[in-house]
Amino acid sequence: MDKIRDLFRESFDLDPASAVDDLAYRGIPAWDSVGHMRLVAALETTFDIMLDTDDVLDLGSFAKALAILRKYGVEVS
Amino acid sequence: MVFGLAERGTATGPALLEPASGTSLSHAELHHRVTGQAERLRDMAKGKSLVMLAFASDTDSVVTYLAALEAGLAVMPLPPQLDQQRLAELIALYRPEIIAGFLAPETDYEPAGPALRRRSQGPAFDCRDTPIHPDLALLLSTSGSTGSPKTVRLTLAAVEANARQIVQALEIGLAERAPTTLPLSYSYGLSVLNSHLMAGAAVILTQEGLTSRRLWQSLTDYGATSFTGVPASYQLLCRLDLEALAPPSLTTLTQAGGALAPAHLNRLRDFVGRRGGRLFVMYGQTEATARMAVLPPEDLPYCPGAAGRALPHGRIEVVDDDGAPLPAAAIGHIRYRGPNVMMGYGESRADLALGDLLGGSLDTGDLGTLDAGGVLWITGRHKRMAKINGLRINLDEVETLAAGFGLVAVTAGDETVQVALVGADLPGPDQRRDFARRLGLHSSQLRWRLLGQLPLTDHGKVDYAALAEGP
Numbered sequence: 001m002d003k004i005r006d007l008f009r010e011s012f013d014l015d016p017a018s019a020v021d022d023l024a025y026r027g028i029p030a031w032d033s034v035g036h037m038r039l040v041a042a043l044e045t046t047f048d049i050m051l052d053t054d055d056v057l058d059l060g061s062f063a064k065a066l067a068i069l070r071k072y073g074v075e076v077s
Numbered sequence: 078m079v080f081g082l083a084e085r086g087t088a089t090g091p092a093l094l095e096p097a098s099g100t101s102l103s104h105a106e107l108h109h110r111v112t113g114q115a116e117r118l119r120d121m122a123k124g125k126s127l128v129m130l131a132f133a134s135d136t137d138s139v140v141t142y143l144a145a146l147e148a149g150l151a152v153m154p155l156p157p158q159l160d161q162q163r164l165a166e167l168i169a170l171y172r173p174e175i176i177a178g179f180l181a182p183e184t185d186y187e188p189a190g191p192a193l194r195r196r197s198q199g200p201a202f203d204c205r206d207t208p209i210h211p212d213l214a215l216l217l218s219t220s221g222s223t224g225s226p227k228t229v230r231l232t233l234a235a236v237e238a239n240a241r242q243i244v245q246a247l248e249i250g251l252a253e254r255a256p257t258t259l260p261l262s263y264s265y266g267l268s269v270l271n272s273h274l275m276a277g278a279a280v281i282l283t284q285e286g287l288t289s290r291r292l293w294q295s296l297t298d299y300g301a302t303s304f305t306g307v308p309a310s311y312q313l314l315c316r317l318d319l320e321a322l323a324p325p326s327l328t329t330l331t332q333a334g335g336a337l338a339p340a341h342l343n344r345l346r347d348f349v350g351r352r353g354g355r356l357f358v359m360y361g362q363t364e365a366t367a368r369m370a371v372l373p374p375e376d377l378p379y380c381p382g383a384a385g386r387a388l389p390h391g392r393i394e395v396v397d398d399d400g401a402p403l404p405a406a407a408i409g410h411i412r413y414r415g416p417n418v419m420m421g422y423g424e425s426r427a428d429l430a431l432g433d434l435l436g437g438s439l440d441t442g443d444l445g446t447l448d449a450g451g452v453l454w455i456t457g458r459h460k461r462m463a464k465i466n467g468l469r470i471n472l473d474e475v476e477t478l479a480a481g482f483g484l485v486a487v488t489a490g491d492e493t494v495q496v497a498l499v500g501a502d503l504p505g506p507d508q509r510r511d512f513a514r515r516l517g518l519h520s521s522q523l524r525w526r527l528l529g530q531l532p533l534t535d536h537g538k539v540d541y542a543a544l545a546e547g548p
Contacts, residue, residue, distance in 0.1 A: 013510045013520050026286060029158065030514075033286035034466060037313050038519065053318040057290045 001076055004069065007046060008062060011039040022044075024061040047074045079146045079233065080240060080274040082108045090251060093278040095136050096295035102136060104277060107143075114144035121195050122174060125209045126150050127216070127429065130167065131157040131178030132267075134257040134282045137192065139270065141177045142261075146233055147408050150175075151429065153216040153222075153228065154262040158242040170226050171216075172196075172207060172426045209429045216423060217264050217363050219471070229264075229363045230420040230431070234270060239366035239417035242388040243272035246324050246371040247331065247357055253278035254326075255303045256296055258287065258310065265333055268367030269305050276371055286314050297324040307334030308341070315341045319348055328354030329423075333361050333368060335464050336455070342381055349374075360384035360453065364439055366417040369393065370453055384445065385454040391415030405449050411441045461541070463489035465522055470494060475516060486531050488545040494525045497544055499531055 008020040012030035025031055031039075040056055043049070043065070049072045051059070059065050066076050078084075082092075082176060092107040095488050098291065102110065118128065128145045132138050132154035145152035153171065154305070155164070157178060164179055174196050176186055181194040184499035189195035223532055243249070253386075257280060259266030273280045281299050287293035287310060295301075306314070306326060330345055337345075347357045356377060359369035370393060372385030387393040394402050395409040403409045414437055421434035442460030461472040475494060476487040483501030487494060494516070503525055504512070513520040532540040 011514060015507065015510075025289070029517075033288045033313060035310060035519070036286070036288040037316065040316075053321060056317060057288060057293075 001066075003046070004043075004065065004076060005062075007042045008039065008065075010072050011035060012077065021062050025059075043069065049074065078111065079143055080109060080237060080271060081277075082111060082143070082274065090277065091254075092274060093136050093139060093282055094254070094279055094299050095282045096291075096299060097135070097283070102138060105255065107140070107274075110140045111143045111147055114140050115147040117190060117193075118144050118150060118175065119148045121146065121189055122150055125211060126174035127171060127209060127426075127518070128152045128175045128177055129173040129179065130154050130173070131159070132260070132262040133157040133178065134261055134284045136282060138178060138261070139280075139282065141192075143274075145177075146214055149211075149214075151213045154267065155179075156217070156260055156262045167226060170425050171228075171423075171429070179404065194358060207426045207430070210420075210432055212420065212432065217267070217428075218262070219363055219469070221421070222515075227474075228422065228423045230423045230429070231356050231366055232420060232433075234416045235366050235419065237275070238390065238415070239268065240271040240275040242390060242415075242417060243268060243368055244276045245389045246373075247272070247329070249273060249276040249278055251277045253302045253329075254281055254300055255279070255305065256281040256283055256292075256299075256301045258283075258292075258305055259307070264363040264367040265305070265307070265361065268361075269331075271367075293322045296327060300324065300326040302326050303329035304340060305331045307466065307468075308332070308337050311337055311341050311345060315344050320351075321346075323348075325352065327349055328352055329357070330354070331357045331359060333359035334468075336382060339381060343428060346377065358383070360455070362439075362441060363413065364419050364441070365391075365413055366419070368442075369413045369415065369417075372452070376452065378451050380448075380454075382454070383448075384455050386452055387413070388415065388417075391417070393453050395445060395446065395453075405447050408444060408446045410459060411443045411445045411453065412456070413439045413441055454478075458489075461489075463494050465492055465494070465518060468517070470516065470518075479512065482512075484539065486532070486539050486544055488541050490524055490545070493522050494518065495526065495545070497526045497528050497531065499528050501527070503527060 005020050012035050042053055054071045059068055069076050089103050091101045092104040093102045128150050128423050130152055176194045178192050186194040187197045212232045213230055215231040215236050216228040219227045219229055255269050261267050270280050281301055295486050330349055345356050355374040358372040359368050360370040369391055370385035370387055372383055392414045394412045396402050396412050418435055418437045418439045423429055443455055444457040444459050445453055445455045463470045463472055472487045476485055479485045479496055482498055484499040484506055486497045510520045513523045532543040534540045
């Protein structure tokens with residue numbers, strides 16, 4: 001889970017200590033569509049998965065990301 | 078009326094469609110709303126005034142924008158999410174009489190109507206000694222991301238001419254419905270609105286991002302016929318299942334703001350080809366209102382990567398260092414002539430008094446070549462600019478902003494800005510992130526280098542070419 005939090009922080013250029021569990025698409029300026037695709041690319045590279053279009057569009061919050069990653073068999077515990 | 082809205086006043090077809098509220102305005106209703114708002118603004122302004130506008134992609138903002146033009150005022154559209162500090166800087170620099178949409182500082186501005194504030198009379202501001210040129214209608218920022226205070230001064234004639242050029246080049250008909258997939262404070266995004274109103278067509282006003290399911294639902298519900306994007310938009314679209322997302326009505330794609338990767342160009346050509354649609358590659362600059370050239374779809378298979386041909390009533394020339402035209406196939410400075418060229422730049426209120434300094438001739442700062450068939454190809458850039466996510470970043474401005482770190486020289490990399498620091502320590506990660514954010518970039522798009530000294534030219538100036546090529 002901490003790994004995923006770090007990926008969120010890196011994708012949106014956030015402070016390493018910042019809370020990310022409540023983040024949502026367009027909730028912060030950095031999570032725009034470009035930031036969104038940066039996050040998608042980071043998740044795909046790190047976990048060696050390929051998200052389909054529906055999942056890319058549904059990945060609207062940290063919680064949603066966890067649910068989607070589980071679907072792809074990623075251990076998020 | 079502006080953009081021929083009065084002539085289209087009888088048309089019952091929609092002009093503005095707003096999915097978020099479910100409202101729609103016909104051309105006649107829009108004409109009526111603009112007339113009323115223009116009257117209000119004229120009463121408030123009492124003479125030629127500057128209106129600073131938070132240009133959200135919604136009906137109210139569009140009505141105020143059109144009304145300001147109709148009332149003969151000058152309007153300066155800005156991104157609605159502009160932070161307070163940047164807004165305060167721009168207010169101090171340009172001293173608008175009217176602020177629309179933003180929460181203006183209460184000390185200097187008083188409420189004067191729905192979402193409108195008027196400058197209160199006070200010793201700090203006196204508009205009488207800072208006149209605005211009668212022809213000035215639109216002030217556009219030269220760069221979206223650095224929030225540059227430098228603007229492009231445009232006449233209403235130029236704005237309308239460019240709208241007509243685009244209508245003609247893209248054959249925009251009454252039935253077209255274009256979504257606002259780019260910000261209206263950005264010249265290219267604004268040209269979508271202007272050209273569709275000019276054509277008597279409709280604009281779907283949405284603020285949703287490209288990765289929002291609501292955007293694609295709106296495009297389906299409202300029968301969008303076209304999509305406008307910069308390379309970054311299309312890079313994103315190509316990653317998604319475009320066939321599944323785009324409604325069957327969507328058959329026209331328009332791309333400008335830099336060269337598209339060949340793989341994406343092919344993918345999009347196949348996409349429009351399968352549905353009998355068209356892909357228009359365009360070339361433009363804010364200095365020419367928005368657009369200067371179009372590559373007609375029938376040329377695209379033979380000229381992938383080209384910038385296109387001059388728009389109707391425009392002319393593109395490639396000239397040498399002295400401004401003399403060069404023959405076909407020679408590389409030189411790209412010069413554009415046309416009715417849509419700016420009056421000149423503005424950097425503060427005092428500049429708004431200036432008239433036309435260019436006479437319809439624009440040195441684009443780009444380097445390129447015209448082939449034997451008259452098609453323009455861009456080969457490089459003469460001005461110190463980087464292009465990232467389709468937005469231009471002025472490297473000299475970045476250098477000024479970075480001066481606090483020490484002796485710096487800034488160059489453009491591949492989708493990056495490179496900052497060379499001399500005799501200083503690398504700033505910490507927090508500082509690097511903050512600086513990237515200030516430029517509207519991700520920290521990975523800023524490359525920092527530490528140097529012992531800067532390479533210099535024979536004339537003792539910073540050798541940017543050597544820096545850009547350096548290790």
